[in-house]
Amino acid sequence: MEPMAPRTKIFTEVDYEKNGKQVGYLYMPHSVTRSAYGNLAFPIAVVKNGTGPTIFLMAGNHGDEYEGQIALCKLIQTLDPARVQGRIIVMTAANLPAAMNSARVSPIDQGNLNRAFPGDPNGTPTQQIAWYIDQVIYPMAQYHHDLHSGGSSLDYRPFVSMRKTNNPDLDARTMAALKAFGAPDALVWAYSHDVGFAATAAIARGVVALGGEFGGCGSVSRTGVAIVEQGLRRLLAHTGIMEADRNVPPPQPTRLWEVAGRDYYVLAPDAGLFEHAVSLGDQVEAGQLCGHVHFVDNPGRPPVPVHFARAGMVICRRHLGRVERGDCVVHLATEWRG
Ligand SMILES: [Zn+2]
DSSP: OOOOOTTOOOEESOOTTOSEEEEEEEEEEOOBTTBTTOEEEEEEEEEEESSOOEEEEEOOSSTTOOHHHHHHHHHHHHOOGGGOSEEEEEESOTTHHHHHTTSSSOTTTOOOGGGOTTOOTTSOHHHHHHHHIIIIIGGGOSEEEEOBOOTTTEEEOOEEEEEOOSOHHHHHHHHHHHHHHOOSEEEEEOOOSOOOOHHHHHHHTTOEEEEEEOOBTTSOOHHHHHHHHHHHHHHHHHHTSSOOOTTSOOOOOOEEEEEOSGGGEEEOSSSEEEEESSOTTOEEOTTOEEEEEEOTTOTTSOOEEEEOSSOEEEEEEEOSSEEOTTOEEEEEEEEOOO
């Protein structure tokens, strides 16, 4: 029924090789007091027709990032297998417990799926679903899109993104897909200070992997949903899996940005209330004021300023007012250098 699923405990009624549209579940044994032989049921859709490439579309990797979750639900409703050449695999809530809890991480294991790859077949639920995606789904895919936003704590100027690798051929094919998606802004992650990303696991398997941040503040951005919906249609046409949708306008020229170092990130220097001094989209200079931390429980203490270490464009801002020392309050992007 399913391809080789090394050591995974996850099972499904969905047949990845069957033509047509199936909307079903990945079942993960989860034995708890209220359900001794229970399972977590992660939604999955497979739309297949004939031979052609496979694209794996994923949202809800972080549960409180909604634009992609909504856009993929709408996509599943409208997909007609007769208009597909190849295969589209969709997960609308990749970390289901997190998505149902409107949280970044799973309430069951505090697992952050986008730091959990390549996962563990006998680990926590978050580690198990990462393992399944990496071992079963990524090997079937030539294309991948992992849809994010800023979640509860951050606000993003929407962009589609890719990760720079040391594989020039894969980077060139990914850049072509990035441009085909046609978002007004696109970003190349040329630097990362963390590990365990879904995209990193996909890239390791040679998959053309896109990502993106399409809003934030724990809300649903209309602009973000529209960028995702139109972009996915263009991406599906780019892969050859579907014909171009006549209702989708051709892409605007994409502005290319990059994040290329740790100094793009501004961290809160103290705990308190953070007052921003800049807005999304602002161009800033090195040394410019980013904001102040205020101490409402000790108003005799002067506020602590924090300044930008480098120039750039404000592409992300912390949404929540209260900060702990080390929280990211802003990160910058600069024009892509190629
Ligand atoms: Zn995310």
